[in-house]
Amino acid sequence: METVNVPEPEESLPSTSISNDQGLLQWISTVDHKQIGILYLLMSVLFLLLGGVAALLIRVQLSVPNNNFLSPEMYNQLFTMHGTTMVFLVMTPAILGFSVYFVPLMIGANDLAFPRMNAFSLWIGLFGGMLLYFSFLAGGAPDAGWFNYAPLNQRAYSQSSGIDYYCIGLLLVGIGTVGTSINLIVTIIYYRAKGMSLRKLPVFVWMILINSFLIVAAFPPLNAALSMLLLDRQLQTHFFNNTSGGSPIVWQHLFWSFGHPEVYILILPSFGILSEVFQVYSRKPIFGYSFIVGSGIAIALLAFGVWVHHMFAVGLGLTVYSYFAASSMLIGVPTGVKVFNWLGTMWGGSLRFTTSMLFAMAFLVEFTIGGLSGVAFAIVPIDWQLTDSYFVVAHLHYVFVGGSLFGLMAGLFYWYPKMSGKMISEKLGKWFFWLFVIGFNMTFFIQHILGIKGMPRRVYTYPDLPGYTWMNMLSTIGGFLMSLSFLLLFYILHKSYKIGKPAGNDPWDAYTLEWTVSSPPKIRNFTELPPIYSYRAFRDLKENAKNNKHGK
Amino acid sequence: METIFSQWKFNLGASLLFILLITFYFYLTKGKLKMGAAFYFFGCFLMLVLSLSPLHFIGMHYLLSAYMVMHILLLLICGPFILMGIPKETPNTSIKKTSVFFFNYPWMGWLAGIGLMWFWHIPKIFDAAFPKSQSLFGFYPLAFLHMLTLLLAGIFFAWPILGPHKELRAHPLVGLVYLASACVGCSILGLFLTFAPPTLYHHYFMADTFGFASTIKHNWGIDRAMDQQMAGLMMWVPCCFIYLSGCMMLFFKYINAKEKPIVIENNKLERRYS
Numbered sequence: 001m002e003t004v005n006v007p008e009p010e011e012s013l014p015s016t017s018i019s020n021d022q023g024l025l026q027w028i029s030t031v032d033h034k035q036i037g038i039l040y041l042l043m044s045v046l047f048l049l050l051g052g053v054a055a056l057l058i059r060v061q062l063s064v065p066n067n068n069f070l071s072p073e074m075y076n077q078l079f080t081m082h083g084t085t086m087v088f089l090v091m092t093p094a095i096l097g098f099s100v101y102f103v104p105l106m107i108g109a110n111d112l113a114f115p116r117m118n119a120f121s122l123w124i125g126l127f128g129g130m131l132l133y134f135s136f137l138a139g140g141a142p143d144a145g146w147f148n149y150a151p152l153n154q155r156a157y158s159q160s161s162g163i164d165y166y167c168i169g170l171l172l173v174g175i176g177t178v179g180t181s182i183n184l185i186v187t188i189i190y191y192r193a194k195g196m197s198l199r200k201l202p203v204f205v206w207m208i209l210i211n212s213f214l215i216v217a218a219f220p221p222l223n224a225a226l227s228m229l230l231l232d233r234q235l236q237t238h239f240f241n242n243t244s245g246g247s248p249i250v251w252q253h254l255f256w257s258f259g260h261p262e263v264y265i266l267i268l269p270s271f272g273i274l275s276e277v278f279q280v281y282s283r284k285p286i287f288g289y290s291f292i293v294g295s296g297i298a299i300a301l302l303a304f305g306v307w308v309h310h311m312f313a314v315g316l317g318l319t320v321y322s323y324f325a326a327s328s329m330l331i332g333v334p335t336g337v338k339v340f341n342w343l344g345t346m347w348g349g350s351l352r353f354t355t356s357m358l359f360a361m362a363f364l365v366e367f368t369i370g371g372l373s374g375v376a377f378a379i380v381p382i383d384w385q386l387t388d389s390y391f392v393v394a395h396l397h398y399v400f401v402g403g404s405l406f407g408l409m410a411g412l413f414y415w416y417p418k419m420s421g422k423m424i425s426e427k428l429g430k431w432f433f434w435l436f437v438i439g440f441n442m443t444f445f446i447q448h449i450l451g452i453k454g455m456p457r458r459v460y461t462y463p464d465l466p467g468y469t470w471m472n473m474l475s476t477i478g479g480f481l482m483s484l485s486f487l488l489l490f491y492i493l494h495k496s497y498k499i500g501k502p503a504g505n506d507p508w509d510a511y512t513l514e515w516t517v518s519s520p521p522k523i524r525n526f527t528e529l530p531p532i533y534s535y536r537a538f539r540d541l542k543e544n545a546k547n548n549k550h551g552k
Numbered sequence: 553m554e555t556i557f558s559q560w561k562f563n564l565g566a567s568l569l570f571i572l573l574i575t576f577y578f579y580l581t582k583g584k585l586k587m588g589a590a591f592y593f594f595g596c597f598l599m600l601v602l603s604l605s606p607l608h609f610i611g612m613h614y615l616l617s618a619y620m621v622m623h624i625l626l627l628l629i630c631g632p633f634i635l636m637g638i639p640k641e642t643p644n645t646s647i648k649k650t651s652v653f654f655f656n657y658p659w660m661g662w663l664a665g666i667g668l669m670w671f672w673h674i675p676k677i678f679d680a681a682f683p684k685s686q687s688l689f690g691f692y693p694l695a696f697l698h699m700l701t702l703l704l705a706g707i708f709f710a711w712p713i714l715g716p717h718k719e720l721r722a723h724p725l726v727g728l729v730y731l732a733s734a735c736v737g738c739s740i741l742g743l744f745l746t747f748a749p750p751t752l753y754h755h756y757f758m759a760d761t762f763g764f765a766s767t768i769k770h771n772w773g774i775d776r777a778m779d780q781q782m783a784g785l786m787m788w789v790p791c792c793f794i795y796l797s798g799c800m801m802l803f804f805k806y807i808n809a810k811e812k813p814i815v816i817e818n819n820k821l822e823r824r825y826s
Contacts, residue, residue, distance in 0.1 A: 197811060198725070198806075198807075199806075199807055199809075199811060217736075253747075289807075290804060290807040290808060293803075293807065294800060294803050294804060294807070297728070297799065297800070297803055298796065298799075298800060301732055301735065301796045301799060302796065304735075304736070304739065305739065305788070305789055305792055305793075317777075317778070317781060319778050319781045319782050319785065320746065320781060320785060323785040323788075323789045324789070326789075327789050327793075330793075
């Protein structure tokens with residue numbers, strides 16, 4: 001039998017050709033954190049395309065009233081898959097991709113603590129995602145929404161095997177995510193460069209450390225709930241089945257005790273990215289390092305004390321609501337602290353309006369809108385009025401897209417030269433930025449009004465009520481504009497990779513250790529490290545050199 | 553006319569404990585007032601006032617939520633304040649030995665605080681801790697034990713974080729994990745109480761000896777279910793905020809501490825940039 005030798009990696013960015021040893025097989029077998037980081041990002045792009053197509057089909061269906069473009073059953077499957085895909089298979093892998101790529105580089109390590117576990121986590125996550133999509137071929141995708149409420153998730157209401165695939169797929173994704181988080185925690189705690197105490201950790205690394213603890217704490221309730229649901233559906237147990245003594249409310253508690261921290265799991269890494277981006281493009285140290293890190297810790301701790309605000313319409317009683325309304329408002333405080341930290345960082349800085357910086361600045365606006373509509377939901381009567389309406393859809397997209405995704409975009413444009421070795425065309429990048437910002441706001445801002453006017457979410461069509469038609473049409477046009485902007489983004493990334501200008505080690509005059517090495521970094525990240533005097537180790541090195549030159 | 557808020561009652565157990573604590577302080581300091589004495593006396597005084605107050609009366613006879621406020625204050629306010637006032641330098645070596653013990657076994661402090669909190673909320677034990685009949689000057693041995701252990705648990709729980717010997721305290725980041733995990737322990741108990749059936753503790757279903765049940769139910773609008781929910785939520789949400797405030801305090805203490813400058817000579821990369 002012919003044997004195939006697994007190729008030893010020679011470079012960080014081998015081709016994807018199947019004709020040579022450093023091609024496809026090298027990517028599949030890699031345990032290098034940089035390649036795995038890129039694979040995570042590619043996984044995210046793959047599912048972004050799938051989730052994006054689902055979103056477009058939804059918007060086409062909703063573009064006009066009384067539309068029959070999609071059947072109600074298919075519509076249910078599409079909005080469920082869209083939400084599940086975007087949360088678990090797009091945002092999470094994108095965050096993990098940036099984390100596993102840049103955390104070792106920013107702390108002066110040559111890889112993660114457990115490289116094989118890193119690879120395992122990636123592939124098991126991808127496999128989970130593929131299983132979820134296989135459900136389309138196996139009789140029907142899950143159709144009870146991304147939070148999959150009981151009793152809709154029971155076999156009596158969802159007879160296809162879609163929800164079984166949802167359970168197994170998300171269990172696998174969860175195992176992968178927890179695995180990577182443990183890997184990141186161990187790496188950050190044990191593999192930092194000599195002299196890099198936690199006080200000198202770059203803000204992004206701090207946020208990933210906090211986020212990893214959050215993941216390790218938040219995913220077990222979800223995985224327990226998924227296992228229990230699978231038992232309900234396959235072995236007729238009674239955890240969530242109200243007709244046989246189970247409690248659908250327990251599903252909601254278990255899901256949201258994961259689901260609310262998940263919101264912060266998706267936003268904290270973006271907070272870290274933005275903290276790096278604002279510093280570098282403002283040419284100033286972050287304003288209030290300890291507050292920005294401290295507020296990250298406060299957010300992570302408070303995240304577990306507010307989940308009941310997702311259940312204000314359940315009927316848990318006014319006493320419960322009063323407490324959780326108060327705690328939900330409280331969590332806005334550390335988030336607000338961060339926004340002021342970033343504004344303070346820009347204040348008096350020498351700003352450079354790169355595409356990355358534009359995304360960071362736009363984040364401040366979009367995320368604040370999402371945050372304010374979130375605080376509105378902490379007010380119980382408003383929640384009762386608006387729950388399950390398009391106001392919720394608008395709010396969550398302003399948080400997930402206007403918050404998390406804008407942050408990730410800022411990170412993409414900031415770090416792309418490091419990952420690819422090529423510069424992105426700023427001109428095209430700005431085209432993308434404006435197209436995306438206009439498309440995003442056109443799609444979702446109007447949905448606040450739709451929600452206030454009473455349009456329910458997750459209903460496959462609507463009657464021709466005053467205002468509904470033009471607002472939905474506008475939202476659909478915005479959705480297509482966003483899609484167009486993504487096509488432009490892929491073109492920009494491809495073009496830059498092929499014919500972009502070489503980036504050099506440090507194209508942004510940046511502050512952290514990843515910029516001390518070549519772009520893209522070699523397989524072995526570091527052969528030497530500068531002394532670490534602060535969380536801006538590379539900047540210190542450059543400043544010292546400058547001072548020495550001028551004899552200071 | 554007697555109202556529920558005029559129910560200040562003499563409590564022999566609490567008064568004895570107060571005298572005992574004050575005597576213990578002066579025994580430790582050989583009769584002198586040392587730095588931080590105000591914290592110590594505040595903790596003792598708060599414990600006494602709480603035990604004599606209508607809050608204690610309501611908690612003992614009517615409302616689990618009032619009992620919970622007592623419980624949280626004893627464990628998380630009185631205990632730590634008393635600890636903060638215990639002097640570092642004492643002729644007696646037991647304080648230093650305790651600090652060394654909690655330095656080596658900080659989880660014992662955690663177990664004392666969180667374990668005891670859970671222990672006293674086991675329904676049968678909880679019910680047993682309340683008096684079944686009047687005794688001398690309001691002294692009920694189990695109720696006294698209940699209060700004493702909560703106060704001691706509060707002191708021991710806080711010892712690895714606020715112990716009198718700074719050099720023997722846990723590292724601030726370890727302390728942060730210590731408090732965050734305590735918050736989880738509290739939250740789970742609070743969650744149970746919030747969503748458990750309202751018949752969990754039988755004590756509050758006993759006959760209304762003092763005649764205030766109607767006031768509480770009709771004027772205050774608090775029934776058994778709401779009372780238990782409030783108690784659980786206090787344990788879950790505000791109690792955790794106390795822990796989280798401690799976490800933030802420890803974090804800022806850590807992050808703002810000065811570090812010794814590092815000296816790495818002959819660094820190649822530094823030479824290259826020079």
